[in-house]
Amino acid sequence: MQVKTEAIKVSDQQWQEFTLSNDLGMEVSILNYGGIITKILAPDRHKSFENVVVSYKNYEDYIANPNFFGALIGRVAGRIQDASFELDGHTYTLLANDNDNHLHGGAKGFHNAIWDAEAFEGTDEVGVKLTHQSPDGEGGYPGNITMEVTYTLNNKNQLSISYQGTTDKKTALTATNHSYFNLSGDLKDTMLKHNVTIDSSKFVELDEELIPTGEQLDVDGTVYDFRNGRTIEDGTTSDFKQNLVAGNGYDHYFLFDNTKEEKIVVKESDSGRKLTVTTDQPGFVMYTSNMMAETLSLREGKSRKYLGLCLETQASPASLHHEGFPSVVLEKGERYTAKTTFEFGLV
Template sequence: MAQHEPEIRRELFGRVGDADVHRYVLAWPGGLTVRVLDLGGVIQSLEAPDRSGVPANVVLGFGSLDEYVKNNQPGGNRVFFGALIGRYANRIAGGSFTLDGVEHRLPLNNGPNTLHGGPEGFDTRIWSATELRSADSVGVRLSLESPDGDSGFPGAVSAEVTYLLDGDNRLSISYRATSDAPTVVSLTNHSYWNLAGEGSGDVLGQSLMVNAARYLPVDDDLIPLGDPVSVAGSPFDFHAPTPIGARIGGTDPQLLIAGGYDHTWVLESGSVAAEAWDPGSGRVLRMWTSEPGVQFYSGNFLTSELVGPGGRAYGRAAGFALEAQRFPDSPNRPDYPSAVLRPGEVYQQETVFQLSVVD
């Protein structure tokens, strides 16, 4: 293969029990290199050049399969580095919801709530993978069959997630799901970004813009209280690019509840959903999504016990997450955008991340 051509290759990453786990390397000459695992659909690394053309891995992750498996243990302090989240991203209050008059009970894994599909969510599964190549992109399509009753959710769901990398330094993530019975679905990717490079310190000096006039305040269990409220005059106003750490240490009750930012912003339509910038490297991250909300998490509970593939310990605010999704607890909130998926319907979502640089 000529050096100027994009590349996709499969590598054996390790074994879980009797199952092989593979890593798919998507590389664009002079652009991005993305490594995706079929375990949990994890984006293990994403290398992007800085303003001098020097590449660095700008997402948090682990260097070995053993560390991913250890982090997925039920009851542990799971961080979901780079993982695909399902069946339902974010929290469902009380671990239950009622659909068409039938109550469904889910396993609890976040105090009184079910978080990210429960202790055995989609991030813990080995997905079937298909390599993709076209004239203008390389990628991998991941497929998963989730049976009726899986982690308490009704309906047999067929899920498909496609990662595509192109020459404009864009990583597109397309989601598709169908069900044979009424259910709820909200999928996302849980990558943590550090535009200075993973393990380089915290992200508090990196600037963020979120195209949202409202956000969802939460209770002590991080469940939305009700209607979205205006961000105006609050630490949640990121209309203008603002350092992540500029107001994070303030006394706003919502910041104190979450230990920082861990909230959903209600996105405005028709524009970039979010943009982040690192002044040191010049790297810029732009995000577009078809989803109504984005969960911005400032890495409040990351610890130095987490060590990245570069061998450096992380710690609080070592990365930030931008999770495109339906609203938290939407299955219990008929006033929120619906997450119900019925037979004959197709759940679809697309989120695009683009990396660039500024002087």
Template structure:
């Protein structure tokens, strides 16, 4: 559709579809169907101030579905087939906007400006010290009190030859949450016909700043709300990790995983070593891995398999690190989609990223973005079943 027609449809509050090919909005339910992917745009709900939150439903030629809302650029649903072809939603989240507005652990959201932690909410850049809100004990976490997960993004359907997408943009003003520089950021979600969910990030700034953006989806390959992920098998392409202090700030050391419970170079059940002394203080995994290979090049970061459903997921990224988090903070009190209570260890996160507290660690890869530079990162979640 032309932009003017789209605008009129949205203004009228009507459901509309941008259809890539002649198939229509409900195409490709049969894996053998050759019809093409679609993007459907609708109203999700409204913020208390009346702001409309849009829902983008991406459907590929196989009938797999990803749903993204403009609040927090949040992935709310991801329907992927198992080995028998049965589709299940495999990400945690809520049925309504109210859940996302509440005190919840970043389900599916884009987080930033700085994903993960900055020690004591302080960093120095070009000789000037910046102070941030401390919202995780003594530290700043995931961009602060009102990070990218709590703002409204602008969305635009994206046509692709082999998939369906949405480009979400946000302008972060100079000084927002304490960070310097006017930042213009875009995140493009693309669901390909090969059951890949691609996330492409770009950003520019008019003043030197620090930037570390990631997606905080919680995955359960058996299905969202289907028990724990402790039996799912994990491989991580990482020989090293960044040990932390008791507040989960890296000590600055880059240590080998060999001989520790952090070693997933050999595929291992996520819960196999939960009793290890090194994990007791935290209660499981919430740790950054130093990925093998060259940062800036797309390479395999992780592979996870659910033995029951046969679903497998690979994570590919250009980022230097990935945070493994296994939903330690859940305890059954959060009621998610379809009335499911989300238990401890009810999901895993693989947050592709730069290392935590990099602005205060000169030996870590730099997260500084300067005027004239373009921040560009890509992460791909690939799904298959056997």
């Protein structure tokens, strides 16, 4: 097992890319800029290693990165209604970067920070630890935040992302990674035929601006019922209002039932690849790249709709405006912790 480090010069910035490799041939490449995963090489049933995440052809495109490809997201992942929230009677106003709402930490979030990075190697795992200081008031959020995010690859083809954060003032914090998975390998196909199983019987209703209404809907009898597995294509061809609101697909928060250790399982029959997600988070946003433009230069060609599947494990920003949702509030002196593991196997 080893970690290779490469210096990347982009515009007037100096980045580092860390490539983690295990004894089985799997590789994961991560930038210290935004903690961005730029490549995951995973085997198919014929032991052919191909990239299974959406990546830009040119590193420069990660600076704008409107789709947040592969990036760490924070301070709060997801949309915050009206770009504001209240804590203890004080209203905090954030940058509105998604109509009148705040999305994925705003213009200056975790996704475009240059993180301090330290690689490590062991006999059974390798990784890189990223640390970042976000000052009080950055993006409109209260509190000085100290974040530590560790990417670890082991010899079971498991990529784990562990998050830790502390604050000196009561604030809002829930982080995630925004990789777009495509198990066909090297973007040979869209992920419409990917079969997904989710341990969830409830999802969050969205309004026309993709803001949670405060209602949690039962998946029964809808194309949001993934408990026994279904293809992503079901939601893209559905005339169900929630699919139409999301741009003919999914962009919704699912609350885990916690009846299974495996919270999400994704299978792709042609390659034989399987992605299993375990997490200590209460739910996740599934986004099916419904809004992806067709003009982006990617590692394997041009972009298009439905090219990647985001599995954004996190608490819910809806908790800042509605009761009954997993909280994103972090108290002074409290430690934020989260962990998600992506295991790459075969069907």
